[in-house]
Amino acid sequence: MRTLYDVQQLLKRFDVFVYVGKRMWDIELMALEIDNLYQAKVIDRDLFLQAKLILNREHRYEEKMAKERKKAKNNG
Numbered sequence: 001m002r003t004l005y006d007v008q009q010l011l012k013r014f015d016v017f018v019y020v021g022k023r024m025w026d027i028e029l030m031a032l033e034i035d036n037l038y039q040a041k042v043i044d045r046d047l048f049l050q051a052k053l054i055l056n057r058e059h060r061y062e063e064k065m066a067k068e069r070k071k072a073k074n075n076g
Contacts, residue, residue, distance in 0.1 A: 004027070004055070011034070026064070028059070036049045
């Protein structure tokens with residue numbers, strides 16, 4: 001598992017479909033769903049950690065892009 005798409009596919013295996021409409025919100029909701037699956041002992045620790053690392057990376061990227069868009073908008 002290496003991408004956000006892979007995390008989505010993992011969630012789909014458990015009939016969890018996430019689409020809120022904004023990528024940042026989707027990532028945050030997926031993180032909550034992964035937490036729930038782990039707490040319910042449906043996924044193991046390694047899979048949980050892999051998914052969380054991917055989600056954290058994607059969340060940081062989205063925050064960075066939002067700041068860059070805001071900066072560009074203010075300079076434009």
